[in-house]
Amino acid sequence: MPDFSNRGPLGQKQQKPPKLPRKPLPKVSPKKRARKAAERERGAWEHMAAVKAMPCICCGATGPSDAHHVTGNKMPRSDFMVIPLCYACHRGPRGYHADKRAWVARHGPDYGFLEIVAGMLD
16 A cells, blocks of 8 residues: 655645755865875875775785774874775774774784884885
8 A cells, every 4th residue: 555644635745845954064274184195195086096906914905905994002093004905804893993992903003004014015
């Protein structure tokens, strides 16, 4: 049986309530904007593209990989400090973002792979 719950008294469609305006995006500080622009000028996007084309650093699954931003050891987040991880090792059920402690117990800290990735890129 068809659903007539969204029909008016004479079988006419009722008008939807107007959508609420979206919240404006948060303002980016001038300092953060300048840092992002400087990273783009130095080739951060090209570096990330090269890392994404590499195989997974943990399991060796062929690329393309996700670029995992290394923030361990209280390091600031940078597009130059990324390691290649496949979906399963990055965001999967046993991945870094699903269970960080178990991932670190299996593979070691994520910042330990930065030197290996740098050597693979040279």
